[in-house]
Amino acid sequence: MKKVNGGIMANKRVSLDNTLYDGVTFKNCTMVYTGEGGDMGLQNCILENCGWEFNGAAANTLNFLEGLSKGMGPSGKDLVRKLLTRVLDDL
Secondary structure (H helix, E strand, C coil): CEEEECCEEECCEEECCCEEEECCEEECCEEEECCCCCCCEEECCEEECCEEEECHHHHHHHHHHHHHHHHCHHHHHHHHHHHHHHHHHCC
């Protein structure tokens, strides 16, 4: 995994796949994640006015969760809520 320590990145498309960013400040960046490039991480980073772009497997996962939430009615919303709560509780 590639490691980026410290610094400022501004006005860039930042690929998150297979990279650990530690102590980096991102300003006006587009954070891009595909879920296909191995591990990634954002540790001790600051994001200022950044957007997110999910492609490939990451986009498919979000579409799947959205489909569960919308297509299964209240039980689908409850399932997605429980999954996301589990993710947040594990932090």
